Amino acid sequence: AQSVTQLDSQVPVFEEAPVELRCNYSSSVSVYLFWYVQYPNQGLQLLLKYLSGSTLVKGINGFEAEFNKSQTSFHLRKPSVHISDTAEYFCAVTNTGNQFYFGTGTSLTVIP
């Protein structure tokens, strides 16, 4: 079985500061990794994905994430956050193609 751990439930950060949201997963096989964002009263929207190839992946809205196989991590980063980045962020993993496992989410609050 797989699992996803998001170590920080809430992350406050000042506007224009950098941010890192942490994600660790457990799996004994190769995986595909994703980050999703959820704004209030909406569903989840894909930010970025790692399927294979380069371990540094870039997504929408200036976000990027790095896959680290030895540390089983897939941390999300942004060098300078905006007020509009305030949202809930979810890390997810799959290796079977249609069984996705999600973390509990990290609430990012950007402070003006």
Place this chain on the structure above:
Amino acid sequence: ETGVTQTPRHLVMGMTNKKSLKCEQHLGHNAMYWYKQSAKKPLELMFVYSLEERVENNSVPSRFSPECPNSSHLFLHLHTLQPEDSALYLCASSLLNSPLHFGNGTRLTVT
């Protein structure tokens, strides 16, 4: 427009009611999912329909019943629900080994 449309957006129902949630996608995907989102918990996969086969989470109570008449439509039939079933119910679709595309969800309140 997310490509995955869920109706209704909000639903309030009593414990003796019967209602259905609807999901529709026109992205050409071949798998559809129901997830339950409760506060401070991981998204809980309830059901998956993939290539016309159903995979279900055995912990989902029988008061939730899915129906997938074709690859574009998915329903979740609800009956005799409990207050703890109040949550955001998310529908998603995908191609195999591709990311999920989510709808905006149905906020369900059971009174």
